Amino acid sequence: MRRLRPVAITGMGCLCAAGLDLPSCADFLFRGKRNPAPPSRLAVASSPPYPVFEVPDPFFDPTLLNHACRLRNSQLALMAVSEAIRDAGLDRRMLGAERVGICIGSSVDESIGNRVLRQSVAQAEIPVITPDHRFLLSNPAVHIAQEFELSGPRQTVVNACAASADAIGLAAAWIRQGICDAVIAGGVDELYQVTYNGFISLMNSDRTPCKPFDADRNGLNLGEGAAMMILETEELVRRRSKSPRAYVLGYGAASDAYHFTTPHPEGKGLRLAIMEALRAGSLNPEDMAFVNAHGTGTLDNDRIEAHVFHQLFPQAPFFSTKGYIGHTLGAAGAIDAVLTIACLEQGKIPGSAGFSTPDPELPVSPVSDVTAISGSIAISDTLAFGGNNSALVLGIEENGT
Amino acid sequence: MRATITGIGVVGGFGCGVSALEMAAADNTVIPQKPFKIRTPDLQADISGFLADTTSLADFVPRKALRRIDHFARLALLGSYLAIEDAGLDENRRGRMGIVVATGYGSTCDTFDFLNTTLDEDDPCSSPIRFANSVHSAAAAHIAAFLGEHGPTLSINQYDMSVPLAFLAACQWLEEDRVDSVLVGGADEFSRAMGFYTQHLQSERKSGPPSEASVTQTPVGEGSAFFVLEKDSEEPSSYAHVDSAGVKAMNGSPYDMPPGALMIVNPGSCRTASFQLNTKCASFAHLYGHLPVGMAFDIALAAIMLKTGRRYPSGLAIDGDRRHETTPSRAVQGIDHQHIGCLKFGLAGDIGLVVLTSGQKRKDDRGSSQPVSE
Numbered sequence: 001m002r003r004l005r006p007v008a009i010t011g012m013g014c015l016c017a018a019g020l021d022l023p024s025c026a027d028f029l030f031r032g033k034r035n036p037a038p039p040s041r042l043a044v045a046s047s048p049p050y051p052v053f054e055v056p057d058p059f060f061d062p063t064l065l066n067h068a069c070r071l072r073n074s075q076l077a078l079m080a081v082s083e084a085i086r087d088a089g090l091d092r093r094m095l096g097a098e099r100v101g102i103c104i105g106s107s108v109d110e111s112i113g114n115r116v117l118r119q120s121v122a123q124a125e126i127p128v129i130t131p132d133h134r135f136l137l138s139n140p141a142v143h144i145a146q147e148f149e150l151s152g153p154r155q156t157v158v159n160a161c162a163a164s165a166d167a168i169g170l171a172a173a174w175i176r177q178g179i180c181d182a183v184i185a186g187g188v189d190e191l192y193q194v195t196y197n198g199f200i201s202l203m204n205s206d207r208t209p210c211k212p213f214d215a216d217r218n219g220l221n222l223g224e225g226a227a228m229m230i231l232e233t234e235e236l237v238r239r240r241s242k243s244p245r246a247y248v249l250g251y252g253a254a255s256d257a258y259h260f261t262t263p264h265p266e267g268k269g270l271r272l273a274i275m276e277a278l279r280a281g282s283l284n285p286e287d288m289a290f291v292n293a294h295g296t297g298t299l300d301n302d303r304i305e306a307h308v309f310h311q312l313f314p315q316a317p318f319f320s321t322k323g324y325i326g327h328t329l330g331a332a333g334a335i336d337a338v339l340t341i342a343c344l345e346q347g348k349i350p351g352s353a354g355f356s357t358p359d360p361e362l363p364v365s366p367v368s369d370v371t372a373i374s375g376s377i378a379i380s381d382t383l384a385f386g387g388n389n390s391a392l393v394l395g396i397e398e399n400g401t
Numbered sequence: 402m403r404a405t406i407t408g409i410g411v412v413g414g415f416g417c418g419v420s421a422l423e424m425a426a427a428d429n430t431v432i433p434q435k436p437f438k439i440r441t442p443d444l445q446a447d448i449s450g451f452l453a454d455t456t457s458l459a460d461f462v463p464r465k466a467l468r469r470i471d472h473f474a475r476l477a478l479l480g481s482y483l484a485i486e487d488a489g490l491d492e493n494r495r496g497r498m499g500i501v502v503a504t505g506y507g508s509t510c511d512t513f514d515f516l517n518t519t520l521d522e523d524d525p526c527s528s529p530i531r532f533a534n535s536v537h538s539a540a541a542a543h544i545a546a547f548l549g550e551h552g553p554t555l556s557i558n559q560y561d562m563s564v565p566l567a568f569l570a571a572c573q574w575l576e577e578d579r580v581d582s583v584l585v586g587g588a589d590e591f592s593r594a595m596g597f598y599t600q601h602l603q604s605e606r607k608s609g610p611p612s613e614a615s616v617t618q619t620p621v622g623e624g625s626a627f628f629v630l631e632k633d634s635e636e637p638s639s640y641a642h643v644d645s646a647g648v649k650a651m652n653g654s655p656y657d658m659p660p661g662a663l664m665i666v667n668p669g670s671c672r673t674a675s676f677q678l679n680t681k682c683a684s685f686a687h688l689y690g691h692l693p694v695g696m697a698f699d700i701a702l703a704a705i706m707l708k709t710g711r712r713y714p715s716g717l718a719i720d721g722d723r724r725h726e727t728t729p730s731r732a733v734q735g736i737d738h739q740h741i742g743c744l745k746f747g748l749a750g751d752i753g754l755v756v757l758t759s760g761q762k763r764k765d766d767r768g769s770s771q772p773v774s775e
Contacts, residue, residue, distance in 0.1 A: 002578050099649075107536070135505075135560040135748065142749040145650065153648040154751065155566045158507070158537035158558040166555060173573045179647065198532035253553035255500070255545040260533050272551055276579070385533065386542025388554055 001252075003282040006398050007172040008237050008244035009229050011088025012338045013080040013186075016225025016325045017053035021083050025325075025335075026342035029350040030370055034324050036209045036221055042193050050205045052191055053223035053326030067147050077104065077140035077188040078147060080226035084184065085148075088230040089242055092148060098181040098236065101152030102141045103171040105163030105187035107195065107330035140188050152180045158330070161294075162253070162384035163187055164227070165333025165392050169251030171231050181236045186228035187334035195329060196222060202261060210297035210327075211354035212320040213306060213366045220296040223326020227334035246341040249377060249393040250283060252276025256387030263300055267308040269389040274312060274381060277391035281377075285312045288393075289375030290349050292340045293366065294382050295320025296327050297354065301383055303362060310363035317373065319366045323353025333382040337392050340380045344396045348372050403633030404572045406640040406704045406757070408488025410480040410586070413624030413689045413698065414451025418483055422698070423705060425688045426713035433620040433690070437593060448596035451622040451690035455479050461486075462547060469530050470543055473508035477540035477588040478547060480625030484584060485548075488629035489638070492549075496581025499552040499574045500541050503563035503587040505693020507537040509595055540588055552580050559648075561667075561745055563587060564696040565753030568646035571630050586627030587694030596621050619668070622690015626697035628704075640704035641757040644740070648753045651746070658756065662740035665699040680742075683715030696745045700755055703741040707759040710738065 015021060017035065018028035036051035038044070060075040062068070064082050069075055085095070136142060141154040153174070157167045164187020171185035189195075199205045199222065206219035237244060254272035256264035263270070278285065291313055293305050297320075309318055321339055328335055343349045352366035359365070377395040384390075411418065414433060415425035425431050433449040455475040458467065461482040467475065481500075533539065538556040545554050555570055557563045564587045571585040633642065658664065664682045668691075689698040706712060738759070745753040 004577060139560070139749070141559065145749070151650040151652060153566065153569070154559065154562075154749075155557060155648075156559050158556045159541075159554070160536055160538045166553075170555075170570060170573070173577060177573060177576060179569075194532070194535070198529070198535075201529040201532050203529075253555075255542070255551050255554045257545045257549050257551050259546070260539065260542055261529075269551060273553075280577075384538070385536050386538045386554070387545065388538060388542070 001276050001279045004250070004280045005176055006247040006249050007175045008232050008234065009246040009248065009341070010232050010237065010242050010244050011084040011086070011090070011230040012228070012245065012341065013083025013087060014225070014227040014335060014338045015055055015059055015076060015079055016328060016335055017055060017223055018325050020059050022338055022342060026339060026346065029321065029324050029339065030348070032351060032353065034209065034353050036326065039191060039196065042191060042196055044196065046200060048207065050200065050207055051209060051221050052196070053221060054191060055224055065147055069143055071138060073106070073138065073188055073190040074140045074143040076190060076224070076226040077144060077228070080186060080188070080228040081144055081184055084228040084230050089240070090230065096149050099152045100150045101171070101174055101180040101183045102144050102150060102154040103157065103167040103174065103183055103185045104141045104155070105157045105159065105165070105167035105330045105333060106140065107158065107160050107163055107189055144184060152183070159388045160385035161327070161329050161332055162382040162388040162390040163330040163333065165337065165380070165382045165390040166253055168229065168248060168334060168337060168392060169253065169390065172248045172251060175231050175233050181233050183231045184228055185231055186226065187331040188226035189224055189328055189330040191222060191224040204298050206297060209354060210323055212295035212297040212322050212352060213302045213359065213362065214355045215357040215359040217297045217299065217302060219298055220322065221326045223328045225325065225328045225331050225335055227331060227338045229338060244398070246344070246394055246396050247398050249395045250277040250281030251392055252280060253388065253390045256389065258387050260386055263304045263383055264387065267304040269387055270304060270308050270381060270383060271312065273389040274308070274379065274391045277379065277393045281393045283377065283393060286315065287375070287377050288313055288316045288379050289344065289373040290378050291316050291318035292336045292378060292380040293318045293320045294332070295322050295352065295366065297322055304383070305381070306362035306364050317349060317367045317371050319349050319352040323355070333380070333390060333392070336380045336382070337394060340378050340394050341396065343373070344376060344378055344394070404575050404630045404643040405634040406628050406643065407631050407634060407636060407638070408484040408490060408629035409640060409701050409704060410483025410485070410487060410627045411624070411698065411701050412453045412455065412476060412479050412483070414453060414622055415688055417454065417457050417479070419487060419705060422688070422701060426685065426702060429714045429716070431688050436591070436596070449620045450591045450596055451620055451624070452591055453624040458482070471508055471534045473588060473590040474534065474540045474543045476590060476623065476625040477502055477586070478544055480586050480588065480627035481544045481548070481584055484586065484627040484629050490582065490629055497552045498550045499571065499580035499583040500544050500550060500554040501557065501567045501571045501583060501585040502541040502544070503557045503567035503694050503697065504537060504540070504589055505560045505563055506589050506595060507558060508534050508539060509590060509592040544584065560748060561693045562648050562747045562751055562753045564694050564700070565646055565648050565745065565755050568643060568755050569648070572643060572646055575630065575632050581632070583630045584627060585630055586625055587697035588625035589623055589692040589694050591621060591623035619686050619691040622692040622695065624689060626701045628700070635760065639760055641707040641759055644756040644758045646755045648751050651750050651752050658742050659740045662742055664742045664744050665703055667696045667699050667743070667745045685713070685716055687716035696743055696753065699743040700757070703743055703757050707741060707757055
């Protein structure tokens with residue numbers, strides 16, 4: 001892996017249970033509160049229901065858009081894109097004049113449309129939608145392209161919980177290789193009955209608010225949301241006289257090649273992904289001001305991450321956002337990426353919500369209170385179903401110093 | 402971008418392996434099977450499809466190890482093993498291998514089964530295996546685990562544009578030296594739901610324009626087509642070079658194709674009929690059926706044609722000046738034998754293109770700069 005050029009991030013947007021834009025999400029984390037609650041939109045059989053972190057309604061502002069959009073997943077994505085575009089100082093005319101691509105990570109994506117398809121098949125009715133329409137109705141990348149009349153490639157990455165970190169890594173390559181002038185990159189996932197019941201069936205859900213890295217952790221809580229960033233070429237940044245807000249300095253991905261739902265016991269894939277991301281930026285572990293952990297609250301995930309952090313980043317403080325916003329699955333990598341940059345900008349990281357009792361089997365523990373950090377670079381990692389591991393190295397200075 | 406196709410693995414209604422696909426292309430026919438009947442007050446139909454048999458996966462993997470692997474992942478696994486075998490790529494020569502899997506539908510059988518239990522029966526304790534297999538990245542994960550590969554894995558689900566995007570990502574990884582080789586391909590499985598809707602679509606469109614009707618009357622297909630891509634190689638055993646791969650909106654700047662180059666057009670979208678193509682075109686969907694990742698089979702046929710110099714009869718002529726002609730068994734003649742483009746018109750208004758060049762042509766051009774991607 002050779003050193004790769006940093007890619008400029010000129011705008012960001014985010015909404016999740018912590019807030020409806022990035023500044024309010026970041027502020028929420030530093031207030032140390034959290035609001036998990038039973039799902040309000042899902043029909044649930046379990047009693048009592050498992051808590052989730054929903055985006056508060058109403059979050060969708062149709063007046064910002066030219067096209068109608070009824071699907072919650074795409075509404076979440078469009079709101080995050082709208083914020084990112086505003087933050088980047090772009091407008092529709094400018095977007096239409098450039099080669100702008102879209103690279104979105106999602107785990108729900110087209111499965112949403114399957115609900116309607118399945119209903120018709122089960123009842124042997126004349127279909128109300130076709131597989132073609134299912135795709136058009138439920139693909140956020142298509143909706144974003146149509147709304148902003150974009151001409152570049154549009155792609156949906158479905159690498160489960162690592163999807164949007166991978167989407168950002170791929171989008172950075174589109175910029176470096178001249179495929180696009182700008183890319184809207186990020187992730188989105190709405191709460192969905194299949195994933196809600198799926199994690200229960202795997203016995204990975206906690207009936208109480210999740211406790212990442214805590215000795216008494218007992219699983220995850222699901223969340224929902226979206227985060228998007230605008231990546232631009234050096235040439236476009238120069239032409240617009242726009243100061244980048246941050247940079248993608250490195251990206252790495254690796255497979256555990258071990259088990260579908262259990263991470264490699266020694267975190268082999270995670271270590272490989274982190275090392276590749278550092279090499280891509282010609283950086284060392286000690287350059288990291290902090291680590292934004294995946295930290296879902298499941299026994300295996302947190303144990304693997306803690307051991308890898310102890311080996312690679314023994315001095316770096318780390319935390320998990322999952323205690324504040326739940327596990328947003330395909331959106332998690334992107335939400336953690338924009339929150340990582342927000343933390344770098346503020347020079348501090350939040351306490352890891354839900355953590356209070358150190359686990360004697362873990363060699364390191366997350367910070368439990370707001371902690372000042374020094375440095376301009378941090379790393380955010382994700383672990384996913386299927387043994388996908390991804391890492392993004394992000395910085396607020398181009399040269400990483 | 403510097404990538405060479407050094408191995409191909411295909412499985413579909415035509416059979417299993419490159420020779421089966423070549424034979425079907427030479428014979429110009431594959432007979433679809435009729436897997437089930439639909440009887441409703443409004444629709445009575447035998448749903449036919451090109452179904453793929455994965456029995457020969459047992460040549461590569463112990464049967465016991467496949468117990469929890471569903472049909473979709475088996476299709477992808479078999480295509481992967483065949484491609485690696487075809488490339489003669491043993492573990493020592495693979496280096497760090499990346500895996501990219503494109504799919505339009507994902508694991509539809511498990512997805513619908515899981516939906517049935519969670520939505521109809523409201524059962525929160527339904528099968529965790531079915532849930533795990535319904536996740537779109539399942540196939541790539543199983544491939545990585547069986548091959549013991551620790552490189553990056555990527556699953557792309559952009560419906561009919563998934564294949565050109567997968568090739569774009571694979572070439573990017575090679576370009577950035579993330580990997581030494583990439584196993585890239587597409588897979589989709591037949592399911593009752595997809596067959597049901599395809600049949601409905603066909604019955605609705607029988608009265609449409611000739612080209613549109615013939616496109617939608619192609620039986621639904623399933624299968625996988627995988628490729629081993631390595632950094633630019635002049636190995637005589639290699640198939641072809643990937644000159645470019647990409648996707649863009651139909652209203653964007655036009656693609657450049659070498660004059661006279663053959664264009665294999667994957668139908669599947671009625672937009673084909675309204676797009677003017679100023680080059681020789683062919684279609685081979687009649688060999689593998691109607692499926693979102695059908696373009697992967699076109700790329701396999703293009704690579705085989707560039708390597709062997711053979712040409713196969715087209716199932717559907719889509720010349721610019723005869724857009725609505727549907728002439729089976731029309732041989733493709735008078736073409737540039739060095740380049741073949743594989744083109745797909747996307748449902749959402751985008752165009753996917755993968756351009757292959759023969760090894761000989763690349764040698765002639767060595768030293769000149771080629772467009773690396775669209």
